[in-house]
Amino acid sequence: MDREQEEMQFLGLFGIYKESYKVIFSWRKIFSQITLALVLPLAFxxxxxxxxxDVLFSKIIYNEIELDETRPETARYDKISGILSKEWxxxxxxxxxxxTVLLVFSLLSTSAVVYTIACIYTGREVAFRKVMSVVPKVWRRLMVTFLCIFVAMFGYNVVAVLVLVTCAISIGNTNFGIVIFALLGIAYLVGFVYMTIVWQLASVVSVLEEDYGVKAMIKSKGLIKGKMGVSIIIFLKLNIYLHLIQFAFERLVVHGPSTGTLGRFGYGALCFLLLSMLMLFGLVVQTVIYFVCKSYHHENIDKSALSDHLEVYLGEYVPLKSKDVQLEQYNV
Structure with a gap:
């Protein structure tokens, strides 16, 4: 990352993309190793x-139909019911x-990418073995942050369901009710996207600063102010690409017998490659956004302090102190 931090506050959508591409291609060896070790298994x-x-649920649907067409309290009915219970x-x-596996590889990948970019930012020599030695220690901090956002998301969804049920009972199926439901749906999506963006930035905070869990979420909420628009656009674009890859995989591989075995394998390999690249790029982008938000709020990270705290000494990872990262203000 050759760009001075004071300049990063001016990066917009394409500037963040360009900086992310530059980081990946300038350090393609270490990112290739991280991709092979963590991102590829995540995509797979x-x-x-x-x-x-799809295979398991297709069997369940088939047996559900068979059960509906079978007379109750018969030997065949009991047999199908038992099979259904096992399949469920x-x-x-x-x-x-x-x-569980997705969460583990996701947190490990985030730890590796964020730590690597921090080393690049401070000019430290970064090696794959060092990154992998730090990852397990950083992973525990990310897990705490994830559990906090999981609880917050769970509570958010419970409240949303209660509000929708209450509105359905009180308003009913009317034109006014449909409008209200549409507005509530939009409000729910806005809140969901906001909480997800805060969580992603909090993951970076958990790796680079001493705060994690609820404190990281609060810090992330403050940092994202002023850069919410560009963060939402990036989040939506990355998720659209993700769903396009998922849709293509389902149509061409899962439900694509007409293409033949070789064709399905080729499409599957292509989707696998694209998804891996998208996941790596997404992790790099969310780390770049962290530095952009820091710069926007005039919080100048001391590179020497960050470098010292990223040092692995006798296998111990030392998180960055808030007094070092939280900055001294600089004048623009």
Whole structure:
């Protein structure tokens, strides 16, 4: 990152993209190693989940139809019911395993990318072995932050459901009610996107500063002010690309028997490659946004202090103190 921090506050949408591409290609060796070790497994698990879920759920749907067409209290009915129970148990167990593995690789990938960019920013020599030695320690801090945002998201969704149910009971199926539901739906999506953006920035804060968990979320909420517009656009664009890749994988690979086995394999490999590149780029972008937000709020990070605290000494990771990162104000 050759750009001075004072200049980063002026980066807009394309400036952030350009800076992210520059970081990746300038340090392609270390990012290639991180991709092979963490990002590729993350993308593979994501796509594998789509394929396996489709197979398992198709069997459940088939047996549900068979059960509906079978007379109750018969041997065949009991047999199908037992099979359904086992299939649902396998499906839910697979979902739980998927979300666990996805979370682990997601947090590990975030830790590796953020730490690597911090080393690049401070001019430190960065090696893959050093990054992987720091990752497990940073991962624990990210887990605490994730659990906090998970609780916040859970509470947010519970309140949203209660509000929708209350409105459905009090207003009913009227033209006025449809308008209210539409407005509530838009408000819910806006809140969901905002909380997700705060969480992503809080993940970077958890790696580079001493704050994590609720404190990181509060710090992230303050940092994102002034750069909310560009952050929302980037978030929406990345998610649109993600859903396009997912849609293509489902149509061409999961539900694409007409293309043949070789064709499905080729489309699957292409989706896998595109998804891996998108995930790496997304992680780099959210770290660049952190430095942009720091610069926008005139918070000058002391590179020497950041470098000292990123040092791994006898296997110990030392987080950056808030007094070092939180800055002294500079005049623009």
């Amino acid at each position: 698990v994501f796509l594998l989940h789509i394929q396996v879920s 148990a396998v499906f839910l167990l697979f979902k739980a395993l998927y979300f």
